[in-house]
Amino acid sequence: MIELFFQYLVAGLTYGTIYAIVGIGFNIIYNTTGIINFAQGEFVMLGGMTAVSLQAFLPLPLAIFGAVLVTMIIGGLIEMTFIRWLVKPSVLRMIIITIGISILIREAALAIWGEGVRSLPYFTGNEISALSFGGVRVSPQVLWSLGFCSIVVLSLNLFFKYTMLGREMRACAANREAAALCGIPTKNMVTLSFVLSAGIGALAGCVVSPITYTQYNIGTGLAIKGFTVAILGGLGNSMAAVAAGFILGVLESFSIWVLPTAYKDTISISILLAMLFIRPSGLFGNREAMRLKDF
Amino acid sequence: MKTSRFAPILSLLVAVAAIQLLTLATGREFYLTQLTMAAYYSLVAVGLCLLMGFAGQISMGHAGFFAIGGYTSAVLTTLNLASHKDAVLVEWLAKLGILTARQDLYGSQILSVHPWAACVLAVLLALAVAWAIGIPVLKLKGHYLAMATLGFGTIIYSIVLGTEHFGAADGISSVPPFPLLPGGVGVGGGSSQRVINYYFAWLLVVAAMVLLVNLINSRVGRALRSIHGAEDAANAMGVDTSQYKLFTFMLSAALAAIAGVFLTHFNGGIGPSEASIMKSIRYVSIVAVGGMGSIWGTLIMSTVLNFFSLRGYFGTYDDAVFGGILIVIMLFAPDGIIGSDLRRMLRKLVKQT
Numbered sequence: 001m002i003e004l005f006f007q008y009l010v011a012g013l014t015y016g017t018i019y020a021i022v023g024i025g026f027n028i029i030y031n032t033t034g035i036i037n038f039a040q041g042e043f044v045m046l047g048g049m050t051a052v053s054l055q056a057f058l059p060l061p062l063a064i065f066g067a068v069l070v071t072m073i074i075g076g077l078i079e080m081t082f083i084r085w086l087v088k089p090s091v092l093r094m095i096i097i098t099i100g101i102s103i104l105i106r107e108a109a110l111a112i113w114g115e116g117v118r119s120l121p122y123f124t125g126n127e128i129s130a131l132s133f134g135g136v137r138v139s140p141q142v143l144w145s146l147g148f149c150s151i152v153v154l155s156l157n158l159f160f161k162y163t164m165l166g167r168e169m170r171a172c173a174a175n176r177e178a179a180a181l182c183g184i185p186t187k188n189m190v191t192l193s194f195v196l197s198a199g200i201g202a203l204a205g206c207v208v209s210p211i212t213y214t215q216y217n218i219g220t221g222l223a224i225k226g227f228t229v230a231i232l233g234g235l236g237n238s239m240a241a242v243a244a245g246f247i248l249g250v251l252e253s254f255s256i257w258v259l260p261t262a263y264k265d266t267i268s269i270s271i272l273l274a275m276l277f278i279r280p281s282g283l284f285g286n287r288e289a290m291r292l293k294d295f
Numbered sequence: 296m297k298t299s300r301f302a303p304i305l306s307l308l309v310a311v312a313a314i315q316l317l318t319l320a321t322g323r324e325f326y327l328t329q330l331t332m333a334a335y336y337s338l339v340a341v342g343l344c345l346l347m348g349f350a351g352q353i354s355m356g357h358a359g360f361f362a363i364g365g366y367t368s369a370v371l372t373t374l375n376l377a378s379h380k381d382a383v384l385v386e387w388l389a390k391l392g393i394l395t396a397r398q399d400l401y402g403s404q405i406l407s408v409h410p411w412a413a414c415v416l417a418v419l420l421a422l423a424v425a426w427a428i429g430i431p432v433l434k435l436k437g438h439y440l441a442m443a444t445l446g447f448g449t450i451i452y453s454i455v456l457g458t459e460h461f462g463a464a465d466g467i468s469s470v471p472p473f474p475l476l477p478g479g480v481g482v483g484g485g486s487s488q489r490v491i492n493y494y495f496a497w498l499l500v501v502a503a504m505v506l507l508v509n510l511i512n513s514r515v516g517r518a519l520r521s522i523h524g525a526e527d528a529a530n531a532m533g534v535d536t537s538q539y540k541l542f543t544f545m546l547s548a549a550l551a552a553i554a555g556v557f558l559t560h561f562n563g564g565i566g567p568s569e570a571s572i573m574k575s576i577r578y579v580s581i582v583a584v585g586g587m588g589s590i591w592g593t594l595i596m597s598t599v600l601n602f603f604s605l606r607g608y609f610g611t612y613d614d615a616v617f618g619g620i621l622i623v624i625m626l627f628a629p630d631g632i633i634g635s636d637l638r639r640m641l642r643k644l645v646k647q648t
Contacts, residue, residue: 035438036438036441036442038441082622082626086626090629091436091437091438092347092351092353092437093625093629095353095437095438095441096579096580096583096621096625097621097622097625097626099355099576099579099618099621100580100618100619100620100621100622100625101618101622102618103573103576103614103615103617103618103621104615104618104619104622106614106618107612107614107615107618108615111611220572224442224445224446224449227442231439231442260457262453262456262457262458263453263454263457265449265453266449266450266453266454269446269449269450270450272442272443272446273431273432273443273446273447276431276432276435276439276442276443277431277432277434280435280439
């Protein structure tokens, strides 16, 4: 029984990492632009799919690197074509545009890769290799994804705290007009935020691909989960999104105990709805600060 | 004022009749099937247009209400109570005239809920769900509202897809026709009743348009526009904004449910794809192309796009077309292509002649 408990816990943490990364992606773009990018889940799908294709003629690490790079370029291009030149677009307009983008990416992926389910090979070992921790068996890939995600979160933190570029992005988030007055090219910062969140999304998509598989239509589900995580942690707060991601992943994983698997998704959505109704500022957010934000 | 308000309705009636005669004259009566389906989808679109364009509240889960209507009706009218004939509840229902007996394809007796009763129940259920969801959801704005309604749609979709009683991925089939007149005339019933079905569907649309046009030009309509413009100001002026928003939400949900009920009877079945997110987004994109806040523009674009889509002109790019439409319209013409300029031009033209 206790082993089963830990087994579910590990599964929950694995899914939690990918939700956390998508949530952070939402936050990065929300912070610099004030918009929610509904195409966030598509970046994860693009990363996984591109890596699988590249892996046919490149070694695995290079394929992953290439996939992240390609997705970053796509993210930047999307911002430059669809968003950069809009003058003060309304929230409703931005929502609809990013939804449209997500549909186009999904349909393009369907045209390129078809309906098949794909996955990268395990980074070390294979499907059945497992490390044993006191009776709990853990696939090495779980450790890989946990490791990669901690590195991403850490380096993002360092980037925003200590580099000039990161500080400029934060200035842009705090007050866009003041940042522009200080000579910060705010438009480029917005592009950079799309590139960054596309990049980490793609990386997450590659790392978890061996365990969770990739298909052209996984984006919408991931976007809703990621948004739930972003809301749980408090919109705009990247570090809290990590904690919220683990909470959601674990809750979802344990829900299989009481509910049929088919209803797994309704758990996270119910949590999202409940949070939105009861405490839209998030578990760790500040209600007063939330009231001042524009959403 | 009065004449100009109802001139479009009259032209709609004329257009509906003209199209039917045109298909008859050119021998392309099979188009009527798709036009009938387009009419039902348009019912959802104009309801959503009232919600998005006038009350300014986005809903990305309207396919959910369509599915609630369709599935309730399908489940109740295909449920066979013949084996429970002697149960007290069934006897009571039979006495009230809610149940109806018929024979299925293989001649065995089926005792199920009468389509009319099922329709009323379906709409009531949709209204109840809209009420329960609407109260908390409509307090939200912008991204939160969009995500919450998207979440609602996803829940309905996964319930429909994951439940054995709703036929899971196969949906529900062999739904009986919906009786309208004595003599076996009803919604559904194959190609012999194509014309009557076409007229019935479009009369429903006309009725909905009369209702909406009157609503928009009334106290309610003005209140809704004030909410769209500046909700805080409307509140300060004493407009009970949350009440009006809830009313609009429930009205559009009821329209979607009615469309779901009749399209299910017309097709003789319903599948989970009717509840999918893509369907909800499709309704949003139709409202966007028609011009937010123009129910006539929405009706025209909905008929045209749904007709092309149902005829299969977009091929495998069906979803991509709607996604592309969304982006292009929102980037270049956020007021829709049948926007205010074109309407002003048309009005001028009408006045001159």
